[in-house]
Amino acid sequence: xxxxxxxxxxxxxxxxxxxxxxxxxxxxxxxxxxxxxxxxxxxxxxxxxxxxxxxxxxxxxxxx
Numbered sequence: 001x002x003x004x005x006x007x008x009x010x011x012x013x014x015x016x017x018x019x020x021x022x023x024x025x026x027x028x029x030x031x032x033x034x035x036x037x038x039x040x041x042x043x044x045x046x047x048x049x050x051x052x053x054x055x056x057x058x059x060x061x062x063x064x
Contacts, residue, residue: 008064015057023050 023046030042 008061011064012057012061015061016054019050019053019057023047 026046027043030046031039034042
């Protein structure tokens with residue numbers, strides 16, 4: 001039983017770290033590629049998508 005809990009914890013850490021890394025890459029890409037007028041709205045959209053993705057990951061982990 002404890003082995004499953006440890007695997008679930010590592011899965012949670014891995015997924016969260018991966019999503020944070022993806023968010024950082026997307027924000028940096030938006031800062032480099034987009035014009036100044038669109039940067040703030042793209043930042044808000046990326047953070048919103050990150051929050052939704054973390055919510056889905058959390059729900060899936062709870063169901064495990």
